[in-house]
Amino acid sequence: MSSQQRLFELDALRGLSLLGIILMNILEFSFPYEQVNLSEVLVGSNAAILHVVTLFVIGSFYPIFAFLFGYGLRIMYDNSQRKGLNYYPLIYRRLTFLMVLGLIHGMFIFSGDILFGYALTGMIAVLFIQSKTKSLVKGALILFSLKIILLVAPFAISSLLNDPYEQINYTGIPLSTLIEYNQNGNYLEFLKVNVIESIYSIIDVIFGSAYFEYLPYILIGMTAQKLNLVRKIQQQNQAAIKWGIICLSVGYLIKLPYALDYANHSYQLISTIGGPIVAAGYILLFIAVYQYTKAARLLKVFTYLGKLSLSVYLSQSVILTFIFMGVGLGLYDKLPLYQSYAIALTLYVVQIFACYGYLKYFKLGPMEWIWRKFTYLK
Numbered sequence: 001m002s003s004q005q006r007l008f009e010l011d012a013l014r015g016l017s018l019l020g021i022i023l024m025n026i027l028e029f030s031f032p033y034e035q036v037n038l039s040e041v042l043v044g045s046n047a048a049i050l051h052v053v054t055l056f057v058i059g060s061f062y063p064i065f066a067f068l069f070g071y072g073l074r075i076m077y078d079n080s081q082r083k084g085l086n087y088y089p090l091i092y093r094r095l096t097f098l099m100v101l102g103l104i105h106g107m108f109i110f111s112g113d114i115l116f117g118y119a120l121t122g123m124i125a126v127l128f129i130q131s132k133t134k135s136l137v138k139g140a141l142i143l144f145s146l147k148i149i150l151l152v153a154p155f156a157i158s159s160l161l162n163d164p165y166e167q168i169n170y171t172g173i174p175l176s177t178l179i180e181y182n183q184n185g186n187y188l189e190f191l192k193v194n195v196i197e198s199i200y201s202i203i204d205v206i207f208g209s210a211y212f213e214y215l216p217y218i219l220i221g222m223t224a225q226k227l228n229l230v231r232k233i234q235q236q237n238q239a240a241i242k243w244g245i246i247c248l249s250v251g252y253l254i255k256l257p258y259a260l261d262y263a264n265h266s267y268q269l270i271s272t273i274g275g276p277i278v279a280a281g282y283i284l285l286f287i288a289v290y291q292y293t294k295a296a297r298l299l300k301v302f303t304y305l306g307k308l309s310l311s312v313y314l315s316q317s318v319i320l321t322f323i324f325m326g327v328g329l330g331l332y333d334k335l336p337l338y339q340s341y342a343i344a345l346t347l348y349v350v351q352i353f354a355c356y357g358y359l360k361y362f363k364l365g366p367m368e369w370i371w372r373k374f375t376y377l378k
Helices: 003-030 044-056 062-083 087-108 115-128 133-161 175-184 187-227 229-235 237-260 265-289 293-299 301-306 309-324 337-358 366-376
Strands: none
Touching: 003 044, 003 062, 003 265, 003 301, 003 309, 003 337, 044 237, 044 337, 062 087, 062 115, 062 187, 062 265, 087 115, 087 187, 087 309, 087 366, 115 133, 115 187, 133 187, 133 265, 175 187, 187 229, 187 265, 229 237, 229 265, 237 265, 265 293, 293 301, 301 309, 301 337, 309 337, 309 366
């Protein structure tokens, strides 16, 4: 399989992960998802939707994005070696740009930004870009194990023994005030909340998430590129399908308690173990199914977004902020969940058509073009 074809498949996987990202982010855009007792505010069809999304989506798509990020870091390393370029100045310029962009995005548009976290973690990961595959895998497994031992187990047990449904307000802003700001506030009021939430997010990344939530999957992505995962799956398609199904079965089983009781913070912590396992299943099955011609024709639609992933991700934030926040239409906490998801899916489909039309005339998205210019300084 040629490099171009492999990238084509990974573009499709990246496009699929963007679907998962918007299905997660719409929860934070549309209502105070993290500040309320979900079992009290969601009933009927809205509750059913969240049960499904919690099982199949939440916690299972950011690892795919991190995996692909690590894969891309290794591709850039190989390309730089082939062209005789110095890798580290290139990659640190690239990651610095992404970090600054993430800070701007998080502070001024959407506090749930992931770009800053990926950029910071990428700066750590590239220090091991030349490591052997066994060392990369060992490092990822050690970090994942430490996450379970140091974070998941003690906090899950503590939450279960006390009150697993207790709501913790980290911002200090009363819920009623938060809703009022997001529904009717001007941009300065919106910014006040967004900056506070972003600061907490940045602190979390610097002191925890970078090492336990992102780095293991970026290291696995780097390993996959070194091992030429796509070619191996092509050669052992049935084995990939088998292991994909096993990963999904185990991951869903671990996530099931949280999917059934999504207001339980103890189950939420335990679910963070199952999410990445489900992500591994999605990756294996997606690439394996892509080997079939008819399936590839259908899945090709995801490549349009995958090739423009940075522009698509940022545009989703801008559009959803306008729809739900007081700086735009102010629909925050006014719509039933099924209508919010209808908006998210409609936006995603519109973006597919927009990207398809755009790629007829341009090879790079607007943000991708700027990012590339900053990386190579030409």
